[in-house]
Amino acid sequence: MHMADALLSPPVGVAFDAAAGLLLAGAARRLQREPDYREKVPVMGVLGAFVFAAQMMNFTIPGTGSSGHLAGGLLLAILLGPNASLIVLSSVLLVQALFFADGGLLALGCNLFNMGVWPALLGLPLYRRLSREGARGLRSTLACLVAAVVSAELGALGVMVETQLSGRADLPFTRFAGLMLGIHLPIGVVEGLVTLAMVRFAEKVARGGLPAPGHPQGRLPLVPTVLALAVFLGCVGAWFASARPDGLEWSLARVGAVLPANGPAHALMKALQARSALLPDYGLPSSGRRADAPLVRLDTSLAGAIGVLAVAVLAGAAGLALPRLGRGARGKDRAA
Amino acid sequence: MSVLAARELDRLGYADGPLHRLDARAKLLVSAGFLVAVASFPRYEVAGLAPFALGPCALAAVGRVPLRPILRLVLAASPFAVLVGLANPFLDTAPAARVAGVTLSGGLLSFLSIVLRFGLCTSTLLLLVATTPLPRLARGLRALGAPAALSLQLTMLYRYLFLLLEEGERLAAARLLREPARRLPRFATAHRMLSVLLHRTFERGARVYRCMLVRGFEGELPSLRSEGLRRADALFLAAGLGLCLAGRLFPLTRWAGTLLARGS
Numbered sequence: 096m097h098m099a100d101a102l103l104s105p106p107v108g109v110a111f112d113a114a115a116g117l118l119l120a121g122a123a124r125r126l127q128r129e130p131d132y133r134e135k136v137p138v139m140g141v142l143g144a145f146v147f148a149a150q151m152m153n154f155t156i157p158g159t160g161s162s163g164h165l166a167g168g169l170l171l172a173i174l175l176g177p178n179a180s181l182i183v184l185s186s187v188l189l190v191q192a193l194f195f196a197d198g199g200l201l202a203l204g205c206n207l208f209n210m211g212v213w214p215a216l217l218g219l220p221l222y223r224r225l226s227r228e229g230a231r232g233l234r235s236t237l238a239c240l241v242a243a244v245v246s247a248e249l250g251a252l253g254v255m256v257e258t259q260l261s262g263r264a265d266l267p268f269t270r271f272a273g274l275m276l277g278i279h280l281p282i283g284v285v286e287g288l289v290t291l292a293m294v295r296f297a298e299k300v301a302r303g304g305l306p307a308p309g310h311p312q313g314r315l316p317l318v319p320t321v322l323a324l325a326v327f328l329g330c331v332g333a334w335f336a337s338a339r340p341d342g343l344e345w346s347l348a349r350v351g352a353v354l355p356a357n358g359p360a361h362a363l364m365k366a367l368q369a370r371s372a373l374l375p376d377y378g379l380p381s382s383g384r385r386a387d388a389p390l391v392r393l394d395t396s397l398a399g400a401i402g403v404l405a406v407a408v409l410a411g412a413a414g415l416a417l418p419r420l421g422r423g424a425r426g427k428d429r430a431a
Numbered sequence: 432m433s434v435l436a437a438r439e440l441d442r443l444g445y446a447d448g449p450l451h452r453l454d455a456r457a458k459l460l461v462s463a464g465f466l467v468a469v470a471s472f473p474r475y476e477v478a479g480l481a482p483f484a485l486g487p488c489a490l491a492a493v494g495r496v497p498l499r500p501i502l503r504l505v506l507a508a509s510p511f512a513v514l515v516g517l518a519n520p521f522l523d524t525a526p527a528a529r530v531a532g533v534t535l536s537g538g539l540l541s542f543l544s545i546v547l548r549f550g551l552c553t554s555t556l557l558l559l560v561a562t563t564p565l566p567r568l569a570r571g572l573r574a575l576g577a578p579a580a581l582s583l584q585l586t587m588l589y590r591y592l593f594l595l596l597e598e599g600e601r602l603a604a605a606r607l608l609r610e611p612a613r614r615l616p617r618f619a620t621a622h623r624m625l626s627v628l629l630h631r632t633f634e635r636g637a638r639v640y641r642c643m644l645v646r647g648f649e650g651e652l653p654s655l656r657s658e659g660l661r662r663a664d665a666l667f668l669a670a671g672l673g674l675c676l677a678g679r680l681f682p683l684t685r686w687a688g689t690l691l692a693r694g695s
Contacts, residue, residue, distance in 0.1 A: 099512040101549035105471045123578030132580075137643060140587025141636040147592055148599035148628060151434070154621030162615050165625070186584045190592065193560040193568070194437040196508035196553035201466045263474050263545055264515045265522055265538075288618075289625065296626045300633060 097191070098206050098254060100199030104261040107330065111257065112204035114326035118212065119185055121319035122178040129313065135179055142171060143183045147190070156285055163285045168214035169243050170290045173222060174297060176311035177215035184211035205257045208327065209250035216315060216324075217249065218242035236291055243287030244280065251279040256331055433507045434596055436500035440557060441593070443496055444564040450494040451562050454664040455571025461671030462559050468675040469551050475540045478684040480547045486674075487554040494562040501561070505553050516545035565589040570654060579651060586652055591635070599628060 100108070126132060146167035153162045167187075171180035188206050192198040198206050225238030255275055258264055444451075465486055472479055491498060523538030560568065566586050573582035602624045606616050616624065660668075677683070 097508075097511065099508075099549055100466055100470060100552035101512050101545050102515060103470055105467050108470060109467075119581065120578055123580040126580050127578075133648065134640060136583060136587060136648075137639040138633075138636040139584055141591045141595065141632045141639065143584065143588040144591035144595035145629060145632040147588075148595045149625055151596065151599055152603065152616075152621060152624060152628075154616045154618055156618070182578075182580050182584050183588070185581060186588045189585060190565070190588060193556055193565070194440060194504075195433055196504045196557055199466065199552055200463060200556060201470055201552075258515060263541070263548075264519060265541070266515065266518050267522065289622070292622050293625060293629055296629060297633070300630060 097188075097198035098202040098209065098257055100201045102258055102261060102263050103199075103202055103205065104263065105201070107257055107261045108201035108205065110204075110326055110330060111208055112201065114323040115185075115204035115207040115212070117319045118315070118323040119181060119207070121316035122181045125313065125316050126178040126182060129178075135175065139175060139179055139183050142174065143187050146171065146183070146187055156281065163282060165289045165293075166210060166247075166282075166286055168210045169218045169222070169239075169246055169286065170293050171211075172215045172219040173290065173294050174311075176313045177219055177315045178313060179311075180215050180219075181207070181211050181315075205253065208323075209253040209257075212323065213246040213249040213253075214242070216320065218246040220314075221245060239291040239294070240284060240287035243290055244283035247279045247283030247286060248276055251275040253327075260330055433504055434593075434600070436503045436507075438593060439500045440496075440504075440561045441565070443494075443561045446495070448494055448562075449663075450490065452663075453667050454660055455563050455567045456574055457660065457664040457668040457671075458559055458563055459568065459571050459575065460668060461675070462555055464672045464675045465555055466552055468679040469548055471679060472544070472548075474544060475537060477540055477543050477547060479678075479682060480544065480551065482678045482683045483551050483675075484547075487551065487558055490555070490558040490562065494558065496558055496561045501554055501557050504557055505550060508553060509549060512545060512549045516542045519545070566654075583652060591639075594635075595628070595632065598631060602628060 126135075129135070146165070149165040149167060151164070153164050156163045168180070168184055171183050174180075175183065185203070185207050188198055188203055188210070192200060192203065219242070222238050222242040225241060226235035252275075255268070255272055258266070258271075259268060465483070469480065469483055490496070491501070519538035519542040520536060521538065523541065524536045526534045526536055563571075566589065569582045569585040569589070572585070573579060606620060606624060610616075610620075
């Protein structure tokens with residue numbers, strides 16, 4: 096499920112972009128230092144395209160009436176290792192945003208977190224630890240299922256936190272959580288089964304002597320990972336704190352700290368903040384819009400409506416007129 | 432089918448025109464500024480977002496991009512954002528604005544706002560790729576500081592993307608010919624299809640690697656094109672970011688409305 100730019104507020108989007116960018120830079124450095132990096136380049140390219148094609152291939156989920164498809168984060172992590180999988184998945188997300196309007200540029204960090212980071216960071220170690228050697232037998236099936244379900248549920252949690260914290264849509268949290276986590280349980284199971292099938296098939300291909308990526312070693316770089324996780328946990332924390340509007344002050348007061356609110360520095364910061372606030376009336380979702388909020392006055396909203404119409408007419412006229420102008424100029428060029 | 436529309440966008444990217452000739456970095460930065468400006472509006476904003484529609488319209492007009500593939504792709508991608516926003520009108524029923532005697536609830540406004548934002552953001556990104564070939568965008572990203580591995584991976588992915596999508600479509604067509612009564616394949620069938628696709632993917636990857644070695648691949652794709660910021664690029668960058676800032680800071684819609692209301 097791709098987060099869209101439309102559902103994000105800049106602070107949330109930029110925070111996740113920064114965290115994902117940091118992680119991506121670290122992963123790229125690790126990857127470029129791997130001895131078989133050059134060999135991996137074309138395989139990464141085609142596997143990215145494979146994930147794309149596989150996402151288009153829907154199939155019916157047995158037992159239910161719904162359909163599903165491979166998401167590919169865990170498969171990439173198992174076949175290519177965590178660092179390469181992050182690079183491949185971010186390129187897939189970029190192309191999806193640019194060519195298919197799926198996801199977005201501001202939402203790139205969120206999407207990478209929801210779909211790529213959890214499989215590489217948690218899913219892969221879980222799979223490696225639980226399945227021990229090779230992808231055979233019940234044990235490895237369970238390992239793959241657990242890894243995929245954990246990754247899918249964490250991704251769903253990420254979508255919820257990002258949406259709630261951005262405050263663009265106000266879904267009631269408990270119902271939204273139940274729905275998202277519930278839907279992602281079968282999605283995770285299917286993802287695990289398909290991933291396992293593909294991994295086993297890749298091993299069969301490798302045993303047959305054909306080239307196939309094996310089980311790469313390696314892990315994500317430590318410092319960027321910790322920083323990225325800190326951003327994620329910070330967002331989760333901010334969202335919990337927003338449920339209690341003065342949570343920080345409340346806890347500080349409980350500890351016994353006194354917050355002096357009248358000093359020159361305080362006034363200066365307040366003035367600075369008022370001047371630089373990009374979102375002066377930015378409200379967190381839990382505080383919501385109070386029912387007694389004043390109505391927007393009639394004349395301003397009427398002016399707004401007229402303005403919207405005027406802009407629409409202007410845009411339409413520009414859209415119709417500009418190509419003609421251009422064509423005229425080109426015709427003149429040709430004549431000259 | 433959205434793949435067809437995406438392929439059309441890709442083809443359009445290689446056309447020539449004033450917008451196509453601009454530096455990829457300038458276009459990327461202006462798009463990013465546009466997205467942040469649109470996203471930074473408060474949740475009930477509808478009127479303030481309207482002037483931003485001029486951005487995609489102007490890009491489409493100057494870049495001669497037909498609207499059909501853009502609209503098709505935006506519509507095809509819309510369900511998630513629209514579904515998430517759809518709850519707003521039911522949950523937030525407090526009246527928030529009155530336009531021409533009709534009271535609009537806050538939820539309706541925020542839902543409209545989400546839909547408008549979605550259209551603006553996605554169409555801008557689609558227009559970016561319809562006026563710039565992806566390899567140039569990848570080089571632009573590299574010049575802006577993205578890791579070399581990501582830029583290279585983006586180019587390689589793009590090279591094989593439509594090939595493998597076609598391969599997948601052929602498999603799907605073959606499956607449909609064998610069991611036309613089934614709209615979607617069963618799990619077992621999909622498993623076989625994906626296995627075949629993965630096998631071909633590996634084979635292709637190995638073949639490509641041999642060819643790249645023969646041509647002297649050293650870890651980075653060389654390019655003959657040198658990108659430099661010319662005056663037109665700088666002008667576009669300044670104008671684009673300036674307009675985004677102006678649209679964010681000033682209530683342009685209300686000004687236009689007051690002006691028209693006073694004039695009439």
